Amino acid sequence: MNVRLRHDAIVRTLRRNGTSTIETLAQEVGASRRTVLRDISALRDQGYVIHSDVGRGGGLQLDPQSMQATAKLSVPEVFALLISVAAMRAAGNLPFSDLADAGLAKIEKSLPRDKVKDLRAFLECLYIGQLSPLQDLSDMGKIDDTLLPAFETCFLKRHFMRFAYRDAKGQHTQREVEPQAMLILPPVWYLVGWDPMREDFRHFRMDRISHPQPVEDTEFRRRHVPFEDDVCPYSAMER
Numbered sequence: 001m002n003v004r005l006r007h008d009a010i011v012r013t014l015r016r017n018g019t020s021t022i023e024t025l026a027q028e029v030g031a032s033r034r035t036v037l038r039d040i041s042a043l044r045d046q047g048y049v050i051h052s053d054v055g056r057g058g059g060l061q062l063d064p065q066s067m068q069a070t071a072k073l074s075v076p077e078v079f080a081l082l083i084s085v086a087a088m089r090a091a092g093n094l095p096f097s098d099l100a101d102a103g104l105a106k107i108e109k110s111l112p113r114d115k116v117k118d119l120r121a122f123l124e125c126l127y128i129g130q131l132s133p134l135q136d137l138s139d140m141g142k143i144d145d146t147l148l149p150a151f152e153t154c155f156l157k158r159h160f161m162r163f164a165y166r167d168a169k170g171q172h173t174q175r176e177v178e179p180q181a182m183l184i185l186p187p188v189w190y191l192v193g194w195d196p197m198r199e200d201f202r203h204f205r206m207d208r209i210s211h212p213q214p215v216e217d218t219e220f221r222r223r224h225v226p227f228e229d230d231v232c233p234y235s236a237m238e239r
Contacts, residue, residue, distance in 0.1 A: 001029055003039075010039055011048065014062035021059040078107055079122055080148060083184065086128055118156055125155055127192075127227050131185040136168075141207040143189060150212040151191065154179045158222075160215040161193070166208045177202065178220040181227075194223055201225065 001009070006029045013020055013028050020028075026036045040060065044050055049063035085100045108116060154161045162176045177193030180201070184190075189206040201223075 001031070003042075006031060006035075007039055007043055007046075010036070010043065011062065014050070014060060015064070019053075019059045019061045025060070078104075078119060079152065081107065082119075082123065083126060083182070086126065086184070088186075118152075122152060122155060125179075125181045126184070127181055127225070128184045128186075129227075131188055135185075135188065137188070140187070143206045144210055144212065147191075147206055147209055147212050150214060151179055151182070154214045157214070158219045160218040160220060161191075161212055162215050163204075163212040164210045165204055166210075175204070176215060177204075178223070180223050181225045183227075192225055194220070 009029045010025055013025060022033050022036050022040075026033050029036065029039075031039075040050055049065075051061045051063065053059055053061065082104060085104060108119065150161060153159065158178075160176050161179045162174070164172060165175045166172050175193075175195070177191075177195050179191060179193050181192040182189065183192050183203065191204045191206055191209065193202055193204060194200070195202045
């Protein structure tokens, strides 16, 4: 059981039982007494109020009103927040942008330094533009929840991405591309990938992608995505 799961299990046990001993918690999470003591200290640092009753019959008690005060967000979660705010700003409907930026800066500070480095590298692949008025949105669907984590893994480790794709004509194909960028044209999101078979960039609407997964033991080089003149060349969208 990793640290985060162990912390969650300790909090659930204390909420459920009201009072518990270190020994009981150690048995519950399958860890040593010393490890649980460190976990209790870490949980207190995160904002949980945990009382200790010394003496015979004593134990640990969690204040039912206390809660975690420190955000624990993964890089994909923070990235999802950042790109959502960026997309709203591009669409001109973010009235409290300064507050949003301040809040996101605080969240970023809660991440380890290596994760911040990953986050900034991930943001370099993000492009935001305006959707063409000619774009047909009648078949707009829901984006697969597994796409963002898969894209993060493929981008940071430079793995090819394999996925099933349904094109504008409803035809289904299996694709394997180099994920080079994300293009956001509210409300449409695209994965911009280099297709080795076609030796060219292709735009894939994310709501038409399913079953994305990294291709292990593959590696690609970063390519320049030609977005200088027009971030949304309409003629290139539906391929």
